[in-house]
Amino acid sequence: MENIINKDCLDSPTIIKNESVDLxxxxxxxxxxxxxxxxxxxxxxxxxxxxxxxxxxxxxxxKETGSAYVCCQWLHSGxxxxxxxxxxxxxxxxxTWKKDKGRGSKSNWKxxxxxxxxxxxxxQYTFNVDDVKIEKKVIAPYRDENxxxxxxWVNENGEKVRMSYPGNLWETISIPFWxxxxxxxxxxxxxxxxxxxxxxxxxxxxxxxxxxxxASSNQDDLVVDYFGGSGTTMIASKELNRDCIIFEKDETxxxxxxxxxxxxxxxxxxxxxxxxxxxxxxxxxxx
Numbered sequence: 001m002e003n004i005i006n007k008d009c010l011d012s013p014t015i016i017k018n019e020s021v022d023l024x025x026x027x028x029x030x031x032x033x034x035x036x037x038x039x040x041x042x043x044x045x046x047x048x049x050x051x052x053x054x055x056x057x058x059x060x061x062x063k064e065t066g067s068a069y070v071c072c073q074w075l076h077s078g079x080x081x082x083x084x085x086x087x088x089x090x091x092x093x094x095x096t097w098k099k100d101k102g103r104g105s106k107s108n109w110k111x112x113x114x115x116x117x118x119x120x121x122x123x124q125y126t127f128n129v130d131d132v133k134i135e136k137k138v139i140a141p142y143r144d145e146n147x148x149x150x151x152x153w154v155n156e157n158g159e160k161v162r163m164s165y166p167g168n169l170w171e172t173i174s175i176p177f178w179x180x181x182x183x184x185x186x187x188x189x190x191x192x193x194x195x196x197x198x199x200x201x202x203x204x205x206x207x208x209x210x211x212x213x214x215a216s217s218n219q220d221d222l223v224v225d226y227f228g229g230s231g232t233t234m235i236a237s238k239e240l241n242r243d244c245i246i247f248e249k250d251e252t253x254x255x256x257x258x259x260x261x262x263x264x265x266x267x268x269x270x271x272x273x274x275x276x277x278x279x280x281x282x283x284x285x286x287x
Contacts, residue, residue: 009226009247012057021061022221024068025233032073059087067120069212077115089119098171131214136164173208182206185263186256209236231257
């Protein structure tokens with residue numbers, strides 16, 4: 001089931017029942033750019049006060065066995081760790097995503113990464129490590145007494161590889177470019193006058209979101225995203241057979257999400273997208 005909530009995420013307590021969410025993936029405004037929705041606050045203190053509100057709601061709504069991924073820029077990353085711990089979360093890891101893109105500077109190092117905090121409510125949380133193991137080249141390809149490869153094989157490129165445990169440095173996932181399907185599904189091209197929509201300026205790669213969902217939830221679990229944007233969390237959840245609720249205030253982005261759902265996915269019988277924008281209480285939907 002997919003539900004787009006046309007409301008501010010701070011209204012989530014009227015929508016989502018406490019201890020009902022299996023996984024949160026949230027990509028909030030970073031308060032580091034000149035984009036209108038990213039510069040709503042007068043200063044850092046005001047921004048952090050706002051963050052504490054939705055972080056507190058996230059803690060209350062997460063199941064005891066649930067976990068969350070919180071994206072942020074390095075500038076505020078240390079404070080995010082503090083705020084998440086203050087809310088009661090266990091800090092499990094800080095993932096570094098190397099974006100392979102960044103604006104150069106003549107007076108500073110080029111910023112090319114973002115942080116993703118991985119947190120849980122308790123020590124009992126889902127982590128499907130076998131679903132997210134990665135193929136890695138073997139440095140020392142050992143063989144058994146019969147001369148057979150020991151836990152490795154030769155892949156289609158002729159490389160000796162094995163499946164390795166995933167680390168917290170993600171270097172192989174690129175940001176969605178204009179030429180990628182997850183952008184062209186709703187925006188024709190960068191310079192086309194036929195574009196109904198423009199590319200979302202901070203769209204996360206679907207591969208990145210899917211990696212988090214595969215690792216930290218199971219089929220039919222509920223995934224929630226407080227900052228829907230272009231809908232990547234919803235699309236990734238649907239492709240992985242998870243239920244999903246996203247919050248998005250901007251009507252244009254809601255239209256982008258609905259367009260992507262049609263153009264990127266194969267129709268699934270019996271599943272539809274609901275957009276909620278009235279004052280009805282939906283607590284009973286996900287009990």
